[in-house]
Each structure stands twice: as C-alpha cells, then as structure tokens.
Amino acid sequence: MSKHLVRYTKMQSFTEENYLKIIYHLSQNNEGSVQTNAIAEKMQTRAASVTDMLRKLSEKELILYKKYQGAHLTPAGRQTAINVIRKHRLWEVFLVEKLNFKWDEVHDIAEELEHINSQELVERLDEFLAFPKNDPHGDPIPDKNGNFDFVPFIKLSKLKKDDRGLIMGVSEHSSAFLKHLEKLGLTLGKSLTISTINQFDGSVEITVEEKKISVTREIAKHILIRI
Amino acid sequence: MSKHLVRYTKMQSFTEENYLKIIYHLSQNNEGSVQTNAIAEKMQTRAASVTDMLRKLSEKELILYKKYQGAHLTPAGRQTAINVIRKHRLWEVFLVEKLNFKWDEVHDIAEELEHINSQELVERLDEFLAFPKNDPHGDPIPDKNGNFDFVPFIKLSKLKKDDRGLIMGVSEHSSAFLKHLEKLGLTLGKSLTISTINQFDGSVEITVEEKKISVTREIAKHILIRI
DNA sequence: TTAATTTTTTAGATTTGTCTAAACATTTAG
DNA sequence: CTAAATGTTTAGACAAATCTAAAAAATTAA
Ligand SMILES: [Mn+2]
Ligand SMILES: [Mn+2]
Ligand SMILES: [Mn+2]
Ligand SMILES: [Mn+2]
Numbered sequence: 001m002s003k004h005l006v007r008y009t010k011m012q013s014f015t016e017e018n019y020l021k022i023i024y025h026l027s028q029n030n031e032g033s034v035q036t037n038a039i040a041e042k043m044q045t046r047a048a049s050v051t052d053m054l055r056k057l058s059e060k061e062l063i064l065y066k067k068y069q070g071a072h073l074t075p076a077g078r079q080t081a082i083n084v085i086r087k088h089r090l091w092e093v094f095l096v097e098k099l100n101f102k103w104d105e106v107h108d109i110a111e112e113l114e115h116i117n118s119q120e121l122v123e124r125l126d127e128f129l130a131f132p133k134n135d136p137h138g139d140p141i142p143d144k145n146g147n148f149d150f151v152p153f154i155k156l157s158k159l160k161k162d163d164r165g166l167i168m169g170v171s172e173h174s175s176a177f178l179k180h181l182e183k184l185g186l187t188l189g190k191s192l193t194i195s196t197i198n199q200f201d202g203s204v205e206i207t208v209e210e211k212k213i214s215v216t217r218e219i220a221k222h223i224l225i226r227i
Numbered sequence: 228m229s230k231h232l233v234r235y236t237k238m239q240s241f242t243e244e245n246y247l248k249i250i251y252h253l254s255q256n257n258e259g260s261v262q263t264n265a266i267a268e269k270m271q272t273r274a275a276s277v278t279d280m281l282r283k284l285s286e287k288e289l290i291l292y293k294k295y296q297g298a299h300l301t302p303a304g305r306q307t308a309i310n311v312i313r314k315h316r317l318w319e320v321f322l323v324e325k326l327n328f329k330w331d332e333v334h335d336i337a338e339e340l341e342h343i344n345s346q347e348l349v350e351r352l353d354e355f356l357a358f359p360k361n362d363p364h365g366d367p368i369p370d371k372n373g374n375f376d377f378v379p380f381i382k383l384s385k386l387k388k389d390d391r392g393l394i395m396g397v398s399e400h401s402s403a404f405l406k407h408l409e410k411l412g413l414t415l416g417k418s419l420t421i422s423t424i425n426q427f428d429g430s431v432e433i434t435v436e437e438k439k440i441s442v443t444r445e446i447a448k449h450i451l452i453r454i
Numbered sequence: 455t456t457a458a459t460t461t462t463t464t465a466g467a468t469t470t471g472t473c474t475a476a477a478c479a480t481t482t483a484g
Numbered sequence: 485c486t487a488a489a490t491g492t493t494t495a496g497a498c499a500a501a502t503c504t505a506a507a508a509a510a511t512t513a514a
Contacts (some may be wrong), residue, residue, distance in 0.1 A: 099351040124326040
C-alpha cells in the first residue's frame with residue numbers, strides 16, 4: 001500500500017476494496033465460494049494478479065482462502081464490502097437527486113466516490129438524502145449497520161402470460177442498457193402486463209401505460225419485477 | 228468535450244496532482260521558482276522523492292525543471308493545479324453548506340474529494356452550490372476557466388493601531404487553528420479594530436463586536452484582513 | 455481411468471512512488 | 485576567497501499491484 005493512502009488512515013486500499021466488493025457480489029449470485037477466474041473477469045485483470053490479492057486479503061483476514069478452493073468473505077471482509085456498496089449507492093442517489101444526473105450516468109462516478117474515506121461524511125450524506133432505501137437502479141442501500149431488506153424479485157424473462165408487476169430494479173448497470181430502457185419507457189416503478197411470450201426467441205411483448213412494447217429475452221433477463 | 232481531451236487532462240495520478248497543487252501554492256507565496264526542499268516539506272516526503280517526481284512532471288511537460296534550479300508550472304501544469312484547487316474548494320463549500328460540517332472539519336475530506344475525476348460532476352456541483360465565489364476559509368474558487376478575482380489581503384499582524392478591517396480569510400487550515408479562531412469568535416466577515424499592539428511579543432489586542440480579544444503574533448499572521 | 459481441457463498457481467519482471475546513504479552543487483560566513 | 489553549511493541529486497533498494505509464460509492441480513470427457 002502506498003504511503004499516500006496510509007495517510008488517510010485507510011485500512012484498505014482502493015484496490016482491496018474493489019476486490020472485496022466484487023467477491024461480495026459474486027457470492028450473492030452463486031452462493032458458493034468465489035472462483036479466481038470470476039474475480040479476474042470482473043476486475044478486468046489476470047488470474048495471476050487475483051491469486052496474489054487473494055493471498056493478501058486472506059493474510060489480512062478479510063477473506064477465507066485455500067489454494068484452488070476459491071474465496072469466502074469473513075465477517076470483517078463482508079462489513080467492508082457492504083460499506084463500500086452503501087457509499088456507492090448513496091452517492092448515486094446524490095448524483096441523480098441533487099445534481100440531476102440521469103440513472104445511466106452515475107455508476108462510473110460512484111465507482112470513484114465509493115472509496116472516499118470518512119464515516120462521518122457517509123452518515124451526513126445519508127441524512128441529507130433523507131435516508132433513501134434504494135439507489136437509482138432499485139438496489140437496496142444498506143443502513144449504517146450494514147442491514148437492508150431483501151425484497152424478492154423475479155426476472156421479467158421468468159414471467160408468464162398475463163402476469164402483472166412493477167419494475168423494481170435492473171441487474172445490469174451499463175449506460176447503454178439503461179439508456180435503452182429509458183427510451184422504451186421502462187423506468188423504475190412502471191407497472192406492466194405480459195401480453196405475449198414468443199416461444200422462438202424468448203422475447204416478450206408487454207403492455208406499459210397502454211402501450212405495447214417488445215423486449216428481447218436478453219434485456220428481459222436484466223429487468224427485475226415485483227408482482 | 229472530446230474523449231481525447233478528457234484523457235489528456237486526467238492522465239495524472241493523485242500523487243502527481245498533489246505535487247502540482249503544492250507547487251502552485253508555493254509559487255504563489257514566493258513568486259520565484261519552487262525549491263525541492265519546500266515541496267518535500269509540504270508533501271511530507273524526502274527531497275530525493277521530490278527530485279524523482281520533478282523529473283517525471285517535467286517529462287510530461289507539466290513543469291519546467293532544471294537540476295538545482297527548482298520548478299515552475301507550465302500552462303498545462305497550472306491548469307491542472309487550478310482545477311484540483313477548484314474541486315477542493317467546491318467540495319468544502321458542499322460539506323459546510325449542505326452537510327453542515329464545521330469549517331475546521333472539511334479540509335481532510337476535501338483532500339480526497341478533489342481527486343474525483345469528472346468534469347461534468349464539478350460543473351454540476353458548482354451549479355448546485357449556486358456558483359460560490361469563496362470557500363469556507365475565504366479562499367477564492369476558480370471558475371471553470373480557471374479564473375478568479377484576486378482580492379488583496381493584509382495579514383492581521385501587519386496592521387497598525389486603530390486600523391479597522393474585515394476578516395476575509397485564513398492562511399492556515401489546520402483544525403486546531405480554525406477551532407481556536409471559532410472559540411475567539413474570529414470567523415469570516417467579522418469586522419475588527421486594532422486596540423493595542425504589544426511591542427514585546429507582537430501580540431495584538433483587537434475589538435470585535437464590542438469585545439476585546441488578545442491574539443498572539445503567530446495567530447495574527449494567519450488571519451487575512453481586508454480594510 | 456486415462457486423456458484433454460479448464461482453472462489456478464508459481465516464477466520472474468515491470469511500474470509507481472517511496473526510502474536511505476552518499477555524492478555533488480550552491481550558498482553563506484569568516 | 486576558502487570553508488562550512490545548506491540544498492539537491494544520484495545510486496541502489498523496497499513494497500504494492502500488476503503482467504507474461506509456464507507449471508501444476510482440478511475438472512470433464514472419452
Ligand atoms: Mn452503480
Ligand atoms: Mn446502482
Ligand atoms: Mn482545504
Ligand atoms: Mn479551504
């Protein structure tokens with residue numbers, strides 16, 4: 001770790017925080033231990049670099065790691081990860097609510113802001129934003145103790161004909177995807193009904209605000225619905 | 228803005244930005260070229276490290292540097308430095324005005340926030356704050372073109388008996404110093420009159436809001452007055 | 455259950471920013 | 485004007501995070 005970061009009395013470097021965050025997200029999806037290659041892909045780095053970092057995080061007791069066995073977060077590692085995610089999502093709310101950014105413009109900036117190291121800052125930001133429960137993409141914001149409600153979602157691609165529901169989130173945060181949804185009018189809170197499911201390509205026809213819209217299976221997989 | 232320009236303007240690391248900022252501040256005080264040891268002291272590092280960095284910044288044409296001759300910012304270097312200072316001061320305003328931090332609590336957090344890399348973010352923050360002209364310590368905030376008014380100040384320690392003036396800034400940003408001023412009631416905008424100058428130790432007795440306050444020379448040197 | 459494939463780790467280099475110790479240059483004082 | 489003091493640079497080393505190439509382990513398929 002560079003002296004520069006140490007001066008800010010950070011326990012973890014930006015890099016370490018990013019690894020912990022990614023391990024957290026991957027362990028949400030897969031429920032098991034997180035593999036080296038999966039981390040490498042998300043971190044846009046090489047497997048060899050991941051192995052080095054896993055050893056280091058294990059040394060610091062932020063993860064459990066055995067050679068060839070993948071990684072698990074320890075309670076300390078999970079706490080750090082959740083705090084980074086809390087900051088990321090609060091900053092995204094700030095950017096959208098206060099600075100009028102669009103939901104597709106905030107992720108990259110929040111990737112930087114999430115590493116700002118001041119607990120006081122986070123708590124005051126939370127208060128300033130009136131303790132939001134969800135970020136602009138529908139993701140839950142952990143409270144200062146790391147707790148948040150898990151609201152069960154169903155992917156749009158899993159719904160059946162005539163099912164109705166509300167758009168509560170997305171599982172893909174790229175600007176291109178979010179811009180596309182916006183263009184289709186598929187924003188958070190919109191209610192929809194499944195009109196047709198095309199058996200050939202899995203695309204779905206849905207009705208939103210009296211209008212019929214066709215959505216490819218690939219896109220439907222990333223739209224999260226509450227019935 | 229072209230992608231090319233964006234990448235060119237932020238190819239600086241946090242460390243490089245901090246060096247440029249410090250060189251800028253030191254060249255304001257001394258008007259001449261900035262010496263290696265002066266930079267080393269501000270950066271809390273060793274002269275040898277500074278020499279390495281000066282060579283690197285010179286290579287990147289952000290400073291002019293000749294061995295044993297100290298450093299000068301180039302226009303590109305100055306632009307980067309001023310942009311970092313702009314961000315630092317805007318974030319300080321945000322922290323005080325929006326998140327209710329005290330003026331002695333914001334500097335360290337702003338030292339981190341000043342490196343967040345999004346020109347769009349800075350401009351929107353500026354607008355959100357209603358284009359403030361000064362930060363919580365009275366320092367001027369450069370506009371998006373790097374321009375700001377230079378308001379001439381006199382150090383409190385330079386005033387004569389019966390001189391009157393307004394507290395317009397401070398030249399020391401440590402929490403201890405600012406807390407002390409606050410306790411004495413010496414905050415920005417307060418008007419004062421010099422009652423007595425003690426010839427022995429250079430301390431000054433001033434009248435602020437009908438109250439007599441004694442200020443050591445050391446403190447008076449860091450209080451900036453507009454007459 | 456052996457062979458092929460995939461995944462992961464090791465070994466050794468590289469880059470960035472730092473350090474100490476020592477050499478060198480410049481400035482100041484006698 | 486020389487000598488001492490001060491300021492700066494060089495040489496060589498180190499830690500963090502990364503890389504490539506190659507070896508080793510685990511998984512999958514034949
Ligand atoms: Mn995001
Ligand atoms: Mn989000
Ligand atoms: Mn400051
Ligand atoms: Mn300030």
